[in-house]
Amino acid sequence: MKKIFFTVFAAVGMMSLVSCSDSDFNEKYADPSKTTTVSVPQVFTGVLDAGNRWMNLDYWRYYTQSSTSGCFSGVIGNANGRGRFRGASEGYFNIRWQDFYNMLTQYRVLEDTYNNLSDDEKEANKIFLLLGRTIMQAQLHEVLSIWGDAPYSGAGTLWKTGDYDGAKKSAKYDDDVQIYKQILSDLKEAGDFFAAGNLNAAGVAALKRQDFSSAAGSVDIWQRYVNSLRLRIALHLATNGDLVAEAKSAIQELLSNPTQYPLIENNSQNIGVNGDTATDHFNYGKGVSQALAGSSMAAGSQAMLDAMNVPANGVPDENTDPRLAAVYDCNPDDAYIAYDNSLTSNEIDNIAEEKNKEYVERGITTSNYYCRIDTIAFTGWAAYQGNANLNGTWINAAEVALSKAEAYLMGYGVAANEAAAKENFIKGVVLSNEYYWNMKTTSSLYVEGNDSYRGFRALTVPTTADFEAYANKIWKATQECVATQLWLNFSFLNELEAWNVNRRTGFPNVKFAKDTQMADYPTPPNRLPYPSDELNFNKDNCEAAKAINYSESTGYYTNLFWAKQTYYSLY
Structure with a gap:
């Protein structure tokens, strides 16, 4: 809540950004604490930057999500340690909450600056208003999928009014159903804006100057992102709950009008932020390696191995997913072994200890028995020694294709069409x-023919024909088949969306052992509890929201309206 009521001393009433040494970014954004004027395009860049930590491959994001949604979704392995379903400490959740309200306040400044323009100036700047709102609402969707109801319509006002008591009264919790309704409506407005064409030339030129995303000011890429985000959120709401009809209507409009609402169709159209080793702010390889290299949060999971059709002995065969060697590092026996969650934590550790003794006897002094996220592609070989070419991706083409496959298979807003579902599934x-594979073979750590940084085996990169053959082989006309591939595509790259797939569909059905050492948190949660800032700075509104929404005292096991109550199974 502190961030909702953030006091601002800048001359134009805007909070200052996190410091960034990147000269290109500094040129795009003039710090309002050092100037008496600020433009809509500059504030747009500020909104974009405020989302960096949670939209891209940041250390903080990975440390927090890997121990929460990464574990709960089953995309990160857990060794049955005590407190595994409690996740990272509350302070990490609290900072995630603060960061969103920092971003929302940045957007409120953008909105206010835009509203004070003349009509002619508004025409040139509308593209920034709509795109700023879109990226803010992408993060709002994440907040809603973690916590449910949240302050939104009245939040982010203190920077302008200076009225602390008034800001507290305004920051009431909005119903998440109503917020999602607003998001769908706003994304349609943005999509229609681009579809109408004839965009203001001055606005487009300014976007090219101010946009530090990989779109680099491309109207085509931004249009595809807006529509693809609308598809993501509509699918999120199309399976269960109070917005099924609205979600299906959005899906129908998107899929029935591909010319009007183009989507991300191939990997060259993916959008995110490219890494930059010149500044820690955008040095994603360094941040991820700091969070994951040598950490248990890079552990492979049995659910992932099962989804990739790895045999029980861990040795890939002709039926195994071609992604495997780009996703995980194997052990010295060319096997991919994950924690067996039917065992105790001590038993899991003892197995690895015995195998490591064997490796040492064989002259292998640095090794891992259990598979880990690929060191070349993602985690790096040591802290601060990561893939310098690692980029952030907000939505990729595979997600869009698999989302379309599920919509056609399940008849979400469109007539059920198994042939269209299969076509999009294979494409996805x-x-x-x-x-x-591109992430691995373009890595700064990649050496042709070498599978992992420690070089346990030779690497053969599969072909597109291999990918197509595998996709055809695994196709089944079931939601489980499609949802599992959607979950697998998110995996460790977007652990929260992977958890959203679990909770929405129940697939894949990940199996956990109950944590008998933590009576309050024995199983994976349905949501996270409201953070301490809310209880400290917005107590009355927070307690009112808890009274309405929590079915038990912690909120941990209170279901969200779009999700299944039980999305996993237990040993």
């Missing part, structure tokens, strides 16, 4: 394979 699996 191929695109996902291409994405993961």
Whole structure:
């Protein structure tokens, strides 16, 4: 809540951004604490930057999500340690909450600056208003999928009014159903804006100057992102709950009008932020390696191995997913072994200890028995020694294709069409394979023919024909088949969306052992509890929201309206 009521001393009433040494970014954004004027395009860049930590591959994001949604979704392995379903400490959740309200306040400044323009100036700046709102609402969707109801319509006002008591009264919790309704409506407005064409030339030129995303001011890429985000959120709401009809209507409009609402169709149209080793602000490889290299949060999971059709002995065969060697590092026996969650934590550790003794006897002094996220592509070989070419991706083409496959298979807003579902499914699996292999083969740590940084085996890069053959082989006309591939495409790259797939569909059905050492948190949660800032700075509104929404005292096991109550199974 502190961030909702953030006091601002800048001359134009805007909070200052996190410091960034990147000269290109500094040129795009003039710090309002050092100037008496600020423009809509500059504030747009500020909104974009405020989302960096949670939209891209940041250390903080990975440390927090890997121990929460990464674990709860099953995309990160857990060794049955005590407190595994409690996740990272509350302070990490609290900072995630603060960061969103920082971003929302940045957007409120953008909105206010825009509203004070003349009509002619508004025409040139509308593209920034709509895109700023879109990226803010992408993060708002994440907040809603973690916590449910949240302050929105009245939040982010103190920077302008200076009225602390008034700001507290305004920051009431909005119903998440109503917020999602607003998001769908706003994304349609943005999509229609681009579809209408004839965009203001001055606005487009300014976007090219101010946009530090990989779109680099491309109207085509931004248009595809807006529509693809609308598809993501509509699918999120189309399976269960109070907005099924609205979600299906949005899906119908998007899929029935591909010319009016183009989507991300291939990996060259993916959008995010490219890494930059010149500044820690955008040095994603360094941040991820700091969070994951040598950490248990890079552990492979049995659910992931099962989804990739790895045999029980861990040795890939002709039926195994071609992505495997781009996703995980194997052990010295060319096997991919994950924690067996039917065992105790001590038993899991003892197995690895015995195998490591064996490796030492064989002259292998640095090794891992259990598979880990690929060191070349993603985690790096040591802290601060990561893939310098690692980029952030907000939505990729594989997600879009697999989302379309589920919509056609399930008849979400469109007539059920198994042939269209299969076509998009195969396309999605191929695109996902291409994405993961590109991440590995373009890594700064990649050496042709070497599978992992420690060089346990030779590497053969599969072909597009291999990807297509595998996709055809695994196709089944079931929601489980499609949702599992959507979950697998998110995996460790977007652990929260992977958890959203679990909770929405129940697939894949990940199996956990109950944590008998933590009576309050024995199983994976349905949501996270409201953070301490809310209880400290917005107590009355927060308690009112809890009274309405929590079915038990912690909120941990209170279901969200779009999700299944039980999305996993237990040993």
